[in-house]
Amino acid sequence: xxxxxxxxxxxxxxxxxxxxxxERILSLELAPGASLxxxxxxxxxxxxxxxxxxxxLRLAEExxxxxxxxxxxxxxxxxxxxVEESRxxxxxxxxxxxxxxxxxxxxxxxxxxxxxxxxxxxCIGKQDDKRMFELDEAFHRTIFEGCxxxxxxxxxxxxxxxxxxARMLRLVADHRWEHLYAQHRRMADAIIxxxxxxxxxxxxxHLSLPIADLAVLKEQYPHYFK
Amino acid sequence: xxxxxxxxxxxxxxxxxxxxxxERILSLELAPGASLxxxxxxxxxxxxxxxxxxxxLRLAEExxxxxxxxxxxxxxxxxxxxVEESRxxxxxxxxxxxxxxxxxxxxxxxxxxxxxxxxxxxCIGKQDDKRMFELDEAFHRTIFEGCxxxxxxxxxxxxxxxxxxARMLRLVADHRWEHLYAQHRRMADAIIxxxxxxxxxxxxxHLSLPIADLAVLKEQYPHYFK
DNA sequence: GATACCATGCTACCATACAAGTATGGCAGT
DNA sequence: ACTGCCATACTTGTATGGTAGCATGGTATC
Numbered sequence: 001x002x003x004x005x006x007x008x009x010x011x012x013x014x015x016x017x018x019x020x021x022x023e024r025i026l027s028l029e030l031a032p033g034a035s036l037x038x039x040x041x042x043x044x045x046x047x048x049x050x051x052x053x054x055x056x057l058r059l060a061e062e063x064x065x066x067x068x069x070x071x072x073x074x075x076x077x078x079x080x081x082x083v084e085e086s087r088x089x090x091x092x093x094x095x096x097x098x099x100x101x102x103x104x105x106x107x108x109x110x111x112x113x114x115x116x117x118x119x120x121x122x123c124i125g126k127q128d129d130k131r132m133f134e135l136d137e138a139f140h141r142t143i144f145e146g147c148x149x150x151x152x153x154x155x156x157x158x159x160x161x162x163x164x165x166a167r168m169l170r171l172v173a174d175h176r177w178e179h180l181y182a183q184h185r186r187m188a189d190a191i192i193x194x195x196x197x198x199x200x201x202x203x204x205x206h207l208s209l210p211i212a213d214l215a216v217l218k219e220q221y222p223h224y225f226k
Numbered sequence: 227x228x229x230x231x232x233x234x235x236x237x238x239x240x241x242x243x244x245x246x247x248x249e250r251i252l253s254l255e256l257a258p259g260a261s262l263x264x265x266x267x268x269x270x271x272x273x274x275x276x277x278x279x280x281x282x283l284r285l286a287e288e289x290x291x292x293x294x295x296x297x298x299x300x301x302x303x304x305x306x307x308x309v310e311e312s313r314x315x316x317x318x319x320x321x322x323x324x325x326x327x328x329x330x331x332x333x334x335x336x337x338x339x340x341x342x343x344x345x346x347x348x349c350i351g352k353q354d355d356k357r358m359f360e361l362d363e364a365f366h367r368t369i370f371e372g373c374x375x376x377x378x379x380x381x382x383x384x385x386x387x388x389x390x391x392a393r394m395l396r397l398v399a400d401h402r403w404e405h406l407y408a409q410h411r412r413m414a415d416a417i418i419x420x421x422x423x424x425x426x427x428x429x430x431x432h433l434s435l436p437i438a439d440l441a442v443l444k445e446q447y448p449h450y451f452k
Numbered sequence: 453g454a455t456a457c458c459a460t461g462c463t464a465c466c467a468t469a470c471a472a473g474t475a476t477g478g479c480a481g482t
Numbered sequence: 483a484c485t486g487c488c489a490t491a492c493t494t495g496t497a498t499g500g501t502a503g504c505a506t507g508g509t510a511t512c
Binding site: 037038039049053056067068069070071072073 | 462463464465
Binding site: 085093151 | 375376378
């Protein structure tokens with residue numbers, strides 16, 4: 001889920017600070033609009049201002065912070081337009097890729113999807129939300145990798161920062177895991193059947209759902225939004 | 227074409243260095259594989275290592291540099307897989323957006339497209355390559371803005387760094403400007419006609435072309451590629 | 453009372469110093 | 483001649499000091 005996935009612990013102080021800050025922002029522990037400063041964070045993490053500053057710059061590029069020179073640094077407000085566009089982009093890219101998958105997909109990838117689906121069923125029984133979230137991501141990633149579209153997936157992951165922060169507001173998210181599983185199952189079936197139209201249809205349905213209630217959230221937490 | 231577009235001169239030393247380095251990399255003045263160092267650049271630009279270093283980090287994130295800690299920094303080799311994926315992503319996003327444009331597009335945007343097309347014709351007569359390139363970009367940007375997909379366009383611009391560097395290798399690029407103009411003309415017509423299928427068809431055709439000869443380039447400049 | 457000014461303390465930005473890891477070339481020992 | 487060691491000169495990573503710009507609150511002036 002993170003760019004450092006697979007290379008733990010972080011090689012540098014900078015990465016450690018970056019990872020920590022990012023997590024705190026996405027979890028809303030650092031709320032949208034909150035103010036921070038290089039000095040403050042350097043004290044908190046017991047490091048110098050340099051790695052903190054470099055993390056700030058990186059987070060600012062990702063749209064999670066915004067920096068006003070000589071004034072201060074703030075956690076960026078959630079931009080509904082940006083969230084919607086992120087969802088839009090993901091929908092387009094994923095539906096294109098599943099078409100590819102329905103045209104040609106390696107046997108090994110298919111086996112991986114089946115394994116993943118079995119695990120999902122298992123998770124639904126155990127109500128393990130965290131693991132289910134990981135399986136969801138892994139399922140999609142497997143499709144991308146099977147089509148040799150690793151970089152595309154990486155880009156989607158970056159954009160998802162915005163999306164996931166919004167999603168985090170739905171505190172007790174309606175874990176409609178059964179529904180999610182059913183859609184994943186249909187995707188795998190479409191790939192097996194070599195049915196691009198069917199695959200695309202499920203995928204678009206799948207990716208239209210997540211943030212239908214964005215407007216509601218904006219009313220509920222107005223100070224978190226732009 | 228740049229994120230600082232419209233806010234000139236660059237507010238900070240950092241941005242100035244970043245813009246300059248980026249341009250030199252994309253123009254291949256700094257060739258793929260070339261080695262550079264923070265110190266060297268700080269001397270050349272007469273600034274301290276700090277803004278240079280921060281530019282390096284940003285360029286590394288964009289995939290234009292790669293940094294080996296304690297060893298050195300190099301201009302990244304052109305990754306054909308990444309280039310192809312960039313093209314792929316652009317194709318998906320642009321064809322989705324032109325479908326939107328064919329469903330609904332503001333009158334004002336349409337006027338802008340017509341203005342742009344007139345200027346393109348003008349440019350073809352004058353053989354002004356640089357301006358034609360700008361008009362090409364502006365044409366596409368106008369379509370995105372008319373659909374309120376500004377952020378999507380911004381993302382495409384970032385990805386294009388990889389693409390454009392590859393494109394730059396075709397030194398005397400075949401400026402088939404007339405062909406390009408014809409395609410743009412057909413896109414505008416599709417928007418006017420409200421013809422999503424026609425619009426998408428032209429767009430996909432338009433964006434499939436650019437790097438058909440990537441393999442040839444790789445043979446011609448093997449040391450520039452991964 | 454309202455307004456213009458200025459001291460103060462904050463910020464991020466930039467310069468510089470130091471630390472730590474790595475490549476290289478020469479030299480000593482075999 | 484070859485090998486292993488080490489001094490040296492690089493590299494990036496981190497720490498810290500100083501600077502310029504901005505916000506704020508108090509004060510002097512009208």
